[in-house]
Amino acid sequence: MRTFEYQHFRISTLFAATIAAATLSACGGNGNNADTTPSTAVVVPSAPVGLGAEESVPVPAGVTAYVDDGASNVRGDACHATVDTNAGVRVVAGFLDIWTPRSPLVDAGQAAPASGSCAAVVASDWNGIPGSATDGVVKNASIHAANIAYVERATAGRTTEQEVAAYLDDRRGKGYSITDGMGPLTAAWRSGAQQTTTITAIPADAGTVVYNDGGNNLGVGGTGNANLGLAVDFISAMSGSGSTEPAKRFFKYARPWRWSSKVVVAPSLLAARSSTPTTDGGFISGHAAEGWRDALAMAYLVPERYQEMLTRAMELGENRILAGMHSPLDVIGGRVQATAVVAYNLNHSANAALKTSAFTQAQTWLQSQTGTASAAELNAYAHAAPAGSDRFADRAANRANFANRMTYGFSQIASATAPAVVPKGAELLLETRQPYLSAAQRRVVLKTTAIASGYPVLDDAEGWGRLNLFAAADGYGAFNGDVTVTMDAAQGGFSAADSWKNDIGGAGLLTKKGSGVLTLTGANTWTGGSLVAEGVLAGASTTAFGKGDVYVSGGTARIAAPATLVVAGRYTQTAGGNLELALGNGSRGRLAVGGALTLVGGGLHVTLADGYKPAVGDTLNLITAGSVSGKFATVSVDGYKVTPIYTSNAIQLRIDG
Template identity: 60%
Template sequence: MQQLAARPLLLALSIAVALSACGGSDTDAPLVIPAAPADQGAAETVAVPATTAFVDTVATNQRGDARYATLATNAGVRVLGGFLSVWKPLTEIVDAGVTAPALDGFPAVVASTWSGVPGDGTPDGAIVNAAVHQANIAYVVNATANRTAEQAVQAYLDDRRGKGYSVSDGMGPLTAAWRAAAQQTTSITSVAADATTVLYNDSGNNTGVGGSANASFGSVVDLVNLVGNNASTEPAKRFYKYARPYRWSGSVQVLPSLVPAKSPTPATDGGFPSGHSAEAVRDAIAMAYAVPERYQEMLSRGLELGEMRIIAGMHSPLDVIGGRILGTASAAANLADSANAAKKAAAVTQAHAALMAATGTSADTFASYAQSGTAANDRFASYATNKANYLRRLTFGFAPVGATTVAAPVPKGAEVLLETRLPYLSEAQRRVVLKTTALPAGYPVLDDAEGWGRMNLFAAADGYGAFNGNVTISMDASKGGFNAADRWRNDIGGSGKLIKQGTGTLKLAGANTWSGGTELTAGTLQGDSVAAFGTGDVYNSGGTLVANAPAALRLAGQYTQLSGGTTLELDVAGASAGSQGTLTVGTTATIAGGTLRVKFANGYKPKAGDVLTVITAGSLKGKFSTIMVDGFSNVTPAYNPGSLALTLN
């Protein structure tokens, strides 16, 4: 046993001796160490919009004031003001003194008979953008004509069940544990045979049992309920008076099992915004906040429920978009309230303790368990599918109707939505993430003054969309979770510089193009894609740079590795995988010492005598102090002017 324990030291010594005997012409020349990539200026910041903030005025959104709500008096009405470019209620027309000719030939006022007959009984108001309105209703006509039997069942369940119960299945492998811990119940488990004539209401408890009555999970349930404070959609419905899609067109096929759920009083049953969508989104956000290991999956489930409202024929895409905006803003306002800080922390701690206990996991294994679902048992197991669906559901295919190049504002307090998902970033940095991942401007309804409509939280969970100025990331692995390791999958652009500090591991997996370079001073920076490090120089002065791309990790500029605690790790997968795990440097690779560590991935097992070319460069200068190759006690390096090859002995 003692002899085995001594082998790593002997291996390091033997390799160091071998290194001193091998070299090429460039590596023997006096080594000139390049400077680190130049600083690109102060970090980008995003100012709070100069408009009344939803988070400051959320208490004005009161259900009891629905009859009297206006843009000036109600936060829930105001945040949806972008809808006025599509439809204007009578009160807005009268207050603004708008006449029929100003509305491009459309009637200034539509009679409010509310008969419920398609094409008649539309609410008081006028269509402002006929193309968008017609596309909005046509979308529902098409969706209801082509829904599948499976979609019909889900649309019914998502309508009649409590929204908190419905969206909790976004937890995937954690769903059973979550529902058991929350003590969630529902009485709607299937579509009854007589559902076409009988209205069934859920007698379950929706989000579960909160407070002291649920010692192990009550704080989590309380958090989900908390985000519903001041979140009613009724004031906005009463203000905008936009009819449900089946009242606009007889071609909309309401789900037969939901016909009993149609309101007999259209005047109090507006379509915009969708209440189901708003509640699903805010519940999903609260659950994602408590368990960020399922962040994108929970957000996907929230938006999926909104789409089910369209497929059911009960709402239009614009209704659902409005619900998303109001639901997101309401969740943020409650999470950003300093009075709720202790409640948030208690919920996050309790959620992890209870779910780990229920699943037999630990702090080290919980995240992987949360992501262990398959297509057979987790509808949200596919990241690519989730991403595509989420992006589609943000706009439902509407074309922009305005300028698309306007920079995205970021609402006051919105950064709280990323607080547990990107805990190693500052509030200012999270605001930049929201800006650089936002949707383009110009889409119907989405251009509210604060920026709630343009936020793409799914993309924001994958980190920055662009680096502008210096971007310094410091991760403390001792805090665990995403502080210890995280992966960014966005395609990062910009002209800024990335500076990685701290003991944690940051993995980059996008097709990145930022140009200001990368400086690694501590911890681990891993390239999971060919273009992980953009187009600038990479400078390793104190950490571990890992090449784990599906082909050679390509550094477009220079690579510099200093001596001391630096490591270059190459996760090589072998000839069958091409150059996976190797490193290609576009210009000069300058190696002033440090360690080269070669690991083998995907079951690759090279044999003694194999020669591996692990680094290619326009010019290779210098040498590593130590080379370590898994499974081999003796390695002979060959430093050439443009490559490094290792013979495995």
């Protein structure tokens, strides 16, 4: 009975659409009739169906989740002294493929008494000197050699400017350093946080002064700071159980300047070198980890600068290498562990209320200080710095630097094709950046943007090492299942408008619902098609809509590409849908449909780019297609009277006045 009813509904719907199309074929849009298309009934194609199911990304099975076990990252505890019992060690256990430590325990300069059934830990006899009788063993000679050689090259070619940056990131509070990733928002943030530093340049006495920042690093938290006190508290909370000491004391891997005399430590930092190698392990980098934790926390509160903050954290890690204090693998390890630590704290119930109130406070304060009235205006302000005043204004450079520093050019030492996995709770890292996606959808985003497998240290069982949060902030990397995006413009911010900049592959169907605007800008190749049901789906590249059909049943398909946007399949628009073309010089904003263009009414709205002013009498080429059937119910061009011209395979506009 249900099957009969559905079939009856489909037949009735198609019949009604055919009748409506036949009626429309008798009159031109906007009351004009200048086409040569025969007035025949329009057969409406079926909407694309994609794969019929969403992709899901389960939590890795049989693996202890860091977000459940992060509190085990401690030292001096016999029950958390091994790679299996200490989360902070386990998450970077891939380093064991490169290096075998003197003993597989958190024991460098560290004893731990017996506790219950856990045997006492005796302090290691590792002396911290590479090649000595008590040292560990290099397991992968080529990766280890490449790791140290990178530091040799970097420090040998270090510029004066790079030394200053390395000095500042070494001695200044990491939270203060990281905030310059906020660009135009930095001054307002530091003012509201009451954040200070006394390190502004390399002092004359740098050779005798070690850590001497008299500032307050993150700022003033608590009720004593009504502006950003909760935000400061939140950032501090995201470093909970975040020590890098357990990993350092487990792996017992020396600093690069101890491995090679060709590593030139920055002269301004010579006094900062430790004279106690037994407690001065290089893997993992504590500075890099702290900077990464602070950057992730600030990116959560200020998602308008999400990618810039993470780029700044990567830069801080690079500065540790330029200083001669750490190697690339040290920095990679610090980043991986820090990512897991922040996710652990975001998932911790003790921080549930704080993260919400801190986010609201941060957004409110920044809007008040920048004279903006909404998250959208704040986002525009955050990217509107004068040329040369925002070090992270070049998105392409940010993306390239981030990608390079994900792996530092190391060769893959294991399978390069292992499927990506996503850690439990990692989806919260994107919670404020993609608030319109569900937690399950954000897990798919993380999976489809993860880097390839096989790189040193990055193949942890949970998947922390392969997460590419810069790419994830740009949306899906592939539609391996159907994707429905529902955006509510009334919620403001990214729920009102967002842009997916990745090159999207796959075979799923993209369905756009809700009142917000989603813009696609990549070199997209997915084949499942696009269904616009509500709001706006905008194409800002020539291949924005992939290689499938586009079906507009409601809302608007907006063509805003710099040249002709190509719909590889069919374009269908029913009475509730609209097409918007943002025309400019050349072929900007035009549409080319490879298959059939079917119109059952709806509207066509043409906007004109600044400087583009057609003259009365001009005929504008708008759309080409394999075939054209039906017409728009309305056609409008801002500031002009027009007549649409329909042919068998194209639509044009004549400017009448």
